[in-house]
Amino acid sequence: MEHYNMNLTLKVWRQKNTKEKGHFETYNVKGISSEMSFLEMFDVLNEDLVHENKEPIAFDHDCREGICGMCSMYINGRPHGPWNATTTCQLHMRAFKDGETITVEPWRAQAFPVIKDLVVDRSAFDRIIQAGGYISVNTGVTVDANATPISKVNADKAFSTAACIGCGACVAACKNSSAMLFTSAKISQLALLPQGEPERHKRALDMVHQMDEEGFGSCTNTGACEAVCPKEITLESIARMNREFLSASVVSED
Amino acid sequence: MATKNFFTSSVGRKIIVGLTGLFLISFLVVHLLINSFILVDLVNPNDNGATFNEAAHFMSHNWLIRVVEIGLFAGLIAHIAMTVKLTIENKKKRPVQYAVFDGKANSKWYARSMAILGSILLMFLAVHLSQFWWPTKEALYITHADENSFEMVKATLTNPINLAIYVVGVVALGYHLLHGFQSAFQSLGLNHKKYTPIIKTIGTVFAIAVPAGFAFIALSVFLGLVQ
Ligand code: HEM
Ligand code: SF4
Ligand code: FES
Numbered sequence: 453m454e455h456y457n458m459n460l461t462l463k464v465w466r467q468k469n470t471k472e473k474g475h476f477e478t479y480n481v482k483g484i485s486s487e488m489s490f491l492e493m494f495d496v497l498n499e500d501l502v503h504e505n506k507e508p509i510a511f512d513h514d515c516r517e518g519i520c521g522m523c524s525m526y527i528n529g530r531p532h533g534p535w536n537a538t539t540t541c542q543l544h545m546r547a548f549k550d551g552e553t554i555t556v557e558p559w560r561a562q563a564f565p566v567i568k569d570l571v572v573d574r575s576a577f578d579r580i581i582q583a584g585g586y587i588s589v590n591t592g593v594t595v596d597a598n599a600t601p602i603s604k605v606n607a608d609k610a611f612s613t614a615a616c617i618g619c620g621a622c623v624a625a626c627k628n629s630s631a632m633l634f635t636s637a638k639i640s641q642l643a644l645l646p647q648g649e650p651e652r653h654k655r656a657l658d659m660v661h662q663m664d665e666e667g668f669g670s671c672t673n674t675g676a677c678e679a680v681c682p683k684e685i686t687l688e689s690i691a692r693m694n695r696e697f698l699s700a701s702v703v704s705e706d
Numbered sequence: 707m708a709t710k711n712f713f714t715s716s717v718g719r720k721i722i723v724g725l726t727g728l729f730l731i732s733f734l735v736v737h738l739l740i741n742s743f744i745l746v747d748l749v750n751p752n753d754n755g756a757t758f759n760e761a762a763h764f765m766s767h768n769w770l771i772r773v774v775e776i777g778l779f780a781g782l783i784a785h786i787a788m789t790v791k792l793t794i795e796n797k798k799k800r801p802v803q804y805a806v807f808d809g810k811a812n813s814k815w816y817a818r819s820m821a822i823l824g825s826i827l828l829m830f831l832a833v834h835l836s837q838f839w840w841p842t843k844e845a846l847y848i849t850h851a852d853e854n855s856f857e858m859v860k861a862t863l864t865n866p867i868n869l870a871i872y873v874v875g876v877v878a879l880g881y882h883l884l885h886g887f888q889s890a891f892q893s894l895g896l897n898h899k900k901y902t903p904i905i906k907t908i909g910t911v912f913a914i915a916v917p918a919g920f921a922f923i924a925l926s927v928f929l930g931l932v933q
Pocket of ligand 1 (some may be wrong): 672673674723724725727728730731786790820823825827828831882883886887892893894921
């Protein structure tokens with residue numbers, strides 16, 4: 453791939469804190485390498501701002517290798533930018549052309565309040581997991597490997613839903629701010645395995661309940677979530693959650 | 707808790723939307739079948755709407771159909787009540803809108819416009835019921851006049867404005883179903899590697915063929931192909 457440098461105009465959302473109203477600020481960055489990541493481009497911009505004695509832009513990031521889910525940026529109308537199955541930290545500047553204007557916004561959802569600039573509070577996700585996304589039965593001593601048979605199909609599906617990194621792109625892309633792709637991935641990874649079986653019904657009921665409590669919207673199956681998910685979790689997962697919830701509602705004695 | 711929660715939960719409500727949606731779809735099949743009797747005149751010019759009138763008479767007098775009709779209205783009202791509630795609630799979940807929103811990058815426009823398509827459908831249904839359903843009931847229960855459904859259809863659909871409203875209505879229906887048919891199965895939790903592609907294909911064919919069928923019959927009446 454040919455290397456090139458570019459100058460860009462950035463329109464970035466600045467917001468002091470949760471309460472204050474935010475606004476867009478326009479910045480120019482020069483000499484950005486096509487081999488930089490999108491976050492590295494922001495590092496360059498922030499360094500410029502520090503040199504100019506201005507407040508750097510707050511944005512979330514941690515691993516910078518696509519596995520932690522922190523780097524929430526809504527780039528030109530799409531979570532994590534134009535590439536599919538990619539987090540912002542893995543988005544490279546070669547996705548952009550010299551002279552382009554790029555608009556960067558935080559995830560926008562009632563359930564994800566802005567903390568500062570591009571940083572949002574995603575603890576609603578933590579509370580959904582706390583509501584039932586775990587196994588509380590005592591697992592006892594280490595058992596022999598392969599003592600519990602699991603079909604290859606289910607093992608693979610559980611693994612691919614467990615790949616969810618809790619980034620929140622699904623919520624950000626959804627016109628209803630629905631968290632169903634995330635919640636269904638967290639329900640699926642356990643529902644598909646024998647270890648998840650004992651608490652299966654209670655888990656589905658409690659996690660869906662918490663998801664609603666947190667103020668996420670409801671699904672209309674547009675598929676925007678699966679189109680932007682960096683881990684390619686699919687609508688099949690949401691259908692599984694709906695099944696789990698339906699059977700749990702019928703079976704439950706409460 | 708679980709039973710109570712079902713009807714107030716996001717997932718439970720969506721299951722109701724799916725069930726009522728599929729119920730309404732089953733009604734469309736029957737409706738199109740009855741309407742298609744109008745076309746008998748194409749193959750048998752002496753029919754003059756007699757077959758259609760017979761079918762319409764059966765539909766308005768059979769007691770079982772009457773009961774199903776009440777169920778149909780209940781289903782329609784439940785569908786509308788749930789979807790209106792969900793749409794309004796979902797709108798509130800994003801108090802600050804995006805400045806740039808690239809909707810087409812991630813989903814189809816008609817999938818994002820179900821509420822608008824539904825609202826067009828609702829307006830169409832109001833006109834449609836007042837033009838075709840109410841006159842039949844009026845003749846049956848109030849004026850006790852002779853009913854001739856075919857003549858009523860002809861009188862209405864030979865008016866170009868009425869035909870235009872009809873066509874707009876069935877086009878909105880087509881797009882509503884283009885997303886809605888497969889969406890209902892997904893809402894009910896039916897998503898399967900083997901069957902989902904088949905459901906999607908059937909849904910697409912249904913969403914095009916059924917509205918096209920309604921439109922074709924209406925057009926045949928308008929053009930005087932059936933007399
Ligand atoms: C009369 C007014 C109507 C309104 C206001 C309306 C509105 C809606 C809305 C807002 C949705 C939810 C959007 C979504 O799930 O993506 C929906 C879904 C649906 N509608 Fe309607 N609709 C109407 C009539 C109909 C009719 C007449 C039919 C069928 C003949 C129908 C079939 C469906 C189906 C199959 C779904 C998908 C259900 C699901 O995804 O769970 N609707 N409708
Ligand atoms: S489902 Fe995908 S988009 Fe949603 S939080 Fe998990 S990884 Fe992110
Ligand atoms: S910074 Fe960890 S996924 Fe992007």
